[in-house]
Amino acid sequence: MKRYLFPLILGVLGTAILVWLGVWQLQRLDLKEDMLARIQSRIDAAPVPLPANPDPSMKYDPVTVSGMTTGEEIDVLSGTKEQGGGYQIVSGFVTDDGRRIMVDRGFVPQDDRHAPRPPVRLDITGNLHWPDEKGSSTPDPNLSENIWFARDVPAMAAQLGTQPILVVASFVRGDAQGVQPIPVAIEGIPNNHLSYAVQWFMIAVAWAGMTAGLIWRIRQRKY
Structure with missing residues (x-):
């Protein structure tokens, strides 16, 4: 059993970290979509005469x-x-x-x-x-x-x-x-968090698969 312990710990820990990164990207996706919705609402608001002292806080x-x-x-x-x-x-x-x-x-x-x-x-x-x-x-x-x-x-x-x-x-x-x-449109604002999340989840699946493969190879060894 000891010979399985290190690769198993490494596999579980690595997979957990990669899954967490994917979940984190999904959380960032929610934040980004909320930000884009707020920007769109500003873009679509009723226009007003140019303010006396516009500054970057008035962007959009x-x-x-x-x-x-x-x-x-x-x-x-x-x-x-x-x-x-x-x-x-x-x-x-x-x-x-x-x-x-x-x-x-x-x-x-x-x-x-x-x-x-x-x-x-x-x-x-x-x-x-x-x-x-x-x-x-x-x-x-x-x-x-x-x-x-x-x-x-x-x-x-x-x-x-x-x-x-x-x-x-x-x-x-x-x-x-x-x-x-x-x-001005929100389409030009990058929002790649979903693709990043998918990549992290795919890497997690690959990591888990490699871990399972390594454990299988260990089991096939003859002593």
């Missing part, structure tokens, strides 16, 4: 702004399933009360990137946003070509000479100049 809040684009823009490398590669157009925007902010007007295909987009009056409904897109591996923007690889609100504001406020348009009234709005 729906707002309305009216004013003029400045004709200055930042082109963020992007793409859609329907149209393939292209750019998100982030424009400087002067509101009717004189505030300089930024508006993510939406998507243009690659071929329309250099189409003229002079200053135009727009009434925009959208959501405040502070995207967390820039990582350690994200290249710095190519300023000479005006190509950015992530939306970085402080850096874009410095480039366009605006406040660090970004409104992502969901509806535009006026001449959209061929730019298709891409509203």
